[in-house]
Amino acid sequence: MVVPSAAGSLGTWNWKRIVGNMFPLLVVLSIIVLWAGITLENAEEMLEQYAILAVMVPTMVDMGGNLGAILSSRLSTRFHLGTTELDPSDRELWANVGAVLALAVTIFTALAFGAYLLGMLIGSVIPLPTLLLISLVSGMSVAVIAVVFSFAATYGSYRLGIDPDDTTIPIVTNVVDVFGMVIFIGVSAIVLGL
Template identity: 70%
Template sequence: MFPLLVVLCAIVLWAGITLEDAGDLLDRYGLLAVMVPAMIGMGGNLGSILSARLSTRLHLGTTTFDPTDRLLWANVAAIFALAATIFTALAVTVWLFGMVVGASLTLGQLLVISLLSGLSVAAIAVVASVVATYGSYRLGIDPDDTTIPIVTNVVDVFGMLVFLAVSRWVLVG
């Protein structure tokens, strides 16, 4: 597990450097800085939920990672439904906070940023969860030990990149 932890630490370091490089954007649009922890945390949580569900199904012997597995697709759909709900609530909450502090971002801008980023992060979390769970299983490693650290770190980095890219696209053009 030690080599895996070293690689994951490097990935998280990359996320921190990416966030530091986006300082100008976050300074100019302070509400985005409010969204960052929730965006990254929720993405990791969504991936962790799916990873745990897949690991449990593996331990119970009820999954085969067959693309026609209806229960697998139902879990994926549930993750996307949860993501849509959470990231809509995030946009509305941040917009209300912005109204109190006098920030200039509109609800429409925040909804586009939050939903586009959030659903993209959910897609990354789904792929990372399935790959990490299946990979652990194929390597003979207990997925309960590997999937959540892998998924949360991957989602942290790529979620940050997606969030910043979408924010720049919406706000800067």
């Protein structure tokens, strides 16, 4: 494993370095997140027709980002402890990925059931199998994207000598939020035949 020099040590806290690294990144991420807002605005008609989907949007987007943040934090910790090199044969690494994907299945299944029950109360009923299909296809796609970007952001930050704790969560949550929105709207439109 390559260890950064003392001048660029990942363990050194320096607000100027953090702001210098993060400001351009946050500008780019803000522009990317704008895409999610445009996608949501373009789906306004579908969300009005199927109000329960509008209720699912925040949870879908938020949970994808949270799953990515969990994995990013675990990877960052392993880098700081010197216990990983992102070796594909590392069983603990795959156990973390498996845990995130299992959590995703649980969360997105619960989201479908919760949305179905709430839909019955507010009169926006979409059949449970349809909600399960939308929730699981969207959610698992977002979870896979969260895993990929967690690895890329953590490994890339570390290799560039930037503390992964400073960069991974903003990168992963913003990118996954955007993809989560786009995938959820796309899958919903396809499944509902719109």
